[in-house]
Amino acid sequence: MDLRSIKTFRTIVKHKSFQKAAEELAYAQSTITMQMKKLEQELGVLLIERGKNFQLTEAGRLLNAKGEVLLKDYDILQELMADFIHGESGDIRIGVMEPTASYRMPHVLTPFYEKFPKVNVNIQIQSSRALVEMVKKGEIDLAICTAPDEISTLHFSPLFTEDVALLMQNSHPLANRESVRLEDIEDEMILITTAICPFRRNLEKQMIDKGLKPKYRMEISNMLALKHYVELGYGLAAVPIIAASPPPPGTVLKPLQDFQKELTVGLMRNEEKSYTGNAMTYLIDLFYKELKHQDESLQKK
Template sequence: MKLDPTTLSLFVAVMEESAIARAAAREHIAPSAASRRLAELEDQLQVELFTRSNRGSVPTAAAYALLNMARGVLNDMDGIATQMKDYAQGGQEGLRGHVRVMANISSITQFLPAQLQRFLSQHPHVDVRLQERVSTDIARAVADNEADIGLLNNGSYGNKISLHPYRRDRLAVVMPQSHPLSRKRSLRLEQVVKHDLIGMHADSALNHLITRAAADQGLQPRLRMKVTGYDALCLMVASGLGIGILPEGSARIYMGTLPLRCIRLDESWAERQLMLCVRSQDALSPVAQLLTKHLCQPEETHKD
């Protein structure tokens, strides 16, 4: 059996776009040709991938099983092309390959830049492809083979991924330097929610954590607006529109450039565990295994 990578790419696009027309446009192929390729794929595999009706096509259980395998095959083929390109250009030394990493904003702003810099300086022929996502999307992407490694908040994400401790962080409150709370050495949530809050978007793990903690204490946050990034949050706070809660390490980035004060949030739930997730160690390529080991090293190891 000879499976065409173009057809596999089209199949993945159909599954991700939930429509043949949109998938065909994404893959730059006519819808009629796309339908024909999918039918030929079903004939080759001798299995029905889509249940067709007047309302459209619905993926079967076989289609979802194939999706995970197809992503893995396409990723491996992409890796072959990348590594052979390096050799064609004269490179001969060192580890080669590429790793797909998805991480939440807390990991990206606090820890990943320095870690990736160290790793890539040691392995310059490795290609790390990083995307920012929310934790639930990261877990799903790793389980579905869209990513090799995920960095996310600790939580329950099902049994298709394996979680490993990554880093701990601490939440803090940012406010204008002239704010009434700015002279405090630490803050409790009950003090914070009396003031207008700039929050993160509804799907973020941070928003869920604060909302749950407030509900547990019978508090009602005065949420003025929601933003999609820590930079936007700090800019809104610096403009006097409210105060915000974000990781202390992320807040430090903006302390030198914006007139802000950062005060630690004195709550047990405000100390968080970030995790690294993979499908399984055995499923990782050698270069992905090496990056996983590097990311999970204690901070003291890097400092030495």
């Protein structure tokens, strides 16, 4: 059944005239007549009573009522598809690690939604390792995370570095120092995240490289929760500065003087996948512009 024929039928009903419908639709009257005959043949039922006075059959009244809904849905579908083709609508799936997801991403998306209000952004918050696998499998389109350990079809573009400092209670002996070295915390009870967390792995590697053996008191899976456990005196924690600024009450952030390798966070993409659409292009450009700007602003503070 041709939607064009349904539109013609409803135009005839609106004017109660084949001739006026032909004028509105810019068709020859013979075309209108032919479309109606074909539509009735396809449906196997008479739609318009043949006679001097215009009158719909019961089937015609049903088609007129339901056809309105059908055509409205079709118009909406056409508009959605046109928006999608031009990148004005659709879904963009992004994976983000913490603390970027909580402290940086909300500000980045503000100008994006001002420009593309119809686009739905789906944000998955996972570890960097999980995000790498999700990009590989096509479960997300992009990821903001640390670089993958192995070489693959994924492309990683650095965006910013996540600076780390040591969070401790104000009453801790190390709190009186201007800065702290890694050797100073070898015998301290350290709060850590899971083994796959890049922040933990970075801290462990640097301590081991210096011949130090860190002592762990508690493993907490959520990076953002560490500061609250430090606040209650469970131990020290190396945390991203952005996630602990300002420090919780009764705590203080201290620079790690010999902590040389801050974490580089970047944009992860699949080189085997094409990235098209105005919205996607704008969002990727926004990541480079806004996240870099945030990083520069933090470094100046």
